[in-house]
Amino acid sequence: MNGGQRVEVRAVTEGEQLEWARASRRTFLNPGKVTAEHVEQRRPAWQGQRLTGAFEGARVVGTYRSWDWPLPVPGGPGHQVLADHVSTVTVAPTHRRRGLLTQMITADLRAARERGVPLAYLVAGEAPIYGRYGFGPAVSGQTLEVRAPAALAHLPAGAEDVGVELVQDADLRADAPALHAAVAAGRPGAVRRPDHYWDDLLGLAPGPDHDAKALRPALLARDAAGAAVGVARYRTRERWEGMRHDTVLEVHDLFAATGAAHAALWRHLLSVDLVDRVRATERPADDPLPHLLHDPRRAIGGEGSDQFWARLLDVPAALGARGWLGPPGACVLEVHDPLGLAGGRWRLDLEGGRVVAVPTAAEPDVTCDVGALSAAYLGETPLVALAAAGRVRGEAAAVARLSAQLAWQPTAWPTHTGF
Known part of the structure; x- marks a missing residue:
């Protein structure tokens, strides 16, 4: 206790969500301002979720959020479990070593077990924290960086029949959600994105952070029949010195229904003018990109790390x-x-x-x-x-x-x- 005041762990009411969100951001060292407008924008995502806070009076000194959502597991499309997804886990630096996290997480895991949920799932901000609660690092990611331009020496069958369109993020709204869901269904650990998320991701949801997202560049791959089979979303960071460019194209999202579409997207990304390096994050361990290249060593594997942690219940x-x-x-x-x-x-x-x-x-x-x-x-x-x-x-x-x-x-x- 601090100054004799008891800390109470309980559900967050609607009127407390603003302070709860601010407390979370403070502990994650995010200097961005959180307003009532931000909270209103987040409320559709929080519907059906469980928001928990550790309260010292009116002050929030710990946050925790969880929700039940399907998770693909090994076995291919149709194999999934309902998982207790965990996020926004914080304890204020002034209130650590008091058992607040243990109180929040153990109560949530026990409640999930009682609901018949067989698995909990989260992204660990710090690796040493979650092992003591029975979590293990189950999904890793890697960063691939390729010096551009880079030629592809190998193409899977059908790659020449895939067309790639240069579009904007907003243009993806009609095709990307269903395509992502289909691709995710066949990959263990790939979390299906809720529908409301796409409006925010693609810059279509009005809000305080709505800027020029909808105008950002993207690629849409279509097969010979015109069906959407691949998406790549990216940004560029330009740097010029002495009339020489050192530009990085950062791929934030790339998914494809076929190997042919995957190769077609990469062939375009690795041939963009004025780009010196292409950097893709959150790539799976079996990403075939290096095997497509004439020189596999051009695909430099960056720091790999655990991405998602699982906990059987x-x-x-x-x-x-x-x-x-x-x-x-x-x-x-x-x-x-x-x-x-x-x-x-x-x-x-x-x-x-x-x-x-x-x-x-x-x-x-x-x-x-x-x-x-x-x-x-x-x-x-x-x-x-x-x-x-x-x-x-x-x-x-x-x-x-x-x-x-x-x-x-x-x-x-x-x-x-x-x-």
Whole structure:
């Protein structure tokens, strides 16, 4: 307590949303001003979400937000779980080490478990925070930078039939949402964007930050039949010195329904006049760009990092919802959960690409903590790597078999959420 005043953790009322938003921005070191108009603009996104605050009197000293939203999991289109998405997690620097985050996050995770939600999902601002609550880094992203111009030496079939149009962000509204949803459905961890988000992203929603977004450049790829098959959104940062340019084209959003469309978009981006470097962020680990280039070394991999963290809340439900690869067979898996939400021991029977998990008292073949299994759940993080780090225990062959069964292609996609 500070000055003897008690801190209360509770739901945020509509009249408290402005102070709640300001507190969040302060803790994230964002100097931007938050007005009542900003809050009004955000209210459509907050409908159906849970806004929690830590209140010291009228002052907000902690924030937390969560909502239930579908999440694609390994197995291809149609395989998804309802996930408890977590965001806007802050505790004021003056009120740390008092258990406020623990109070907010554990209450939310328990409530999600009681609702039957099998998984929680978030972006971790700081990696050391969330492991102690059972989260594991499940989706990584990478930055690719290419010195331009760069020639493509390899093109998938159909690339020559894809046309690329230079448009503006606002022109994407009719095609981009459905295309993004279709692409995301086949990539584990790719969060489907809500419809209202597109108006804000593309500069079509009036508000205090509505500037020239709608006029920013973008690319729209269409197949021979005229259907939209790819989108790229970008900005340029120009720098001139002594009449020599050093311009960076920054790709903020690129998604395509086919390899042909993906290649067609990159062929255009790497040939824009007056551009010296093309930099793309939040690219999946299996992005084929380097393999398209005549010189693969022109695609320089930047700093890779964890992007999304997952936390299993119901192990049998989560494992049963996803698809599986690898050899069929059975494994007894024991999971330890310090919060007492998802621990237990199950016999996993894999057949026909699906797993049935049944409680058992048999000796475990593989033992791990819930954070390790959560990290491996979306198919990107190998269980054998976690075993090498001491996070997973068991006979080597059993661990390797379960690791192969959990793996998935394509890899997870770290597309930003838009919430």
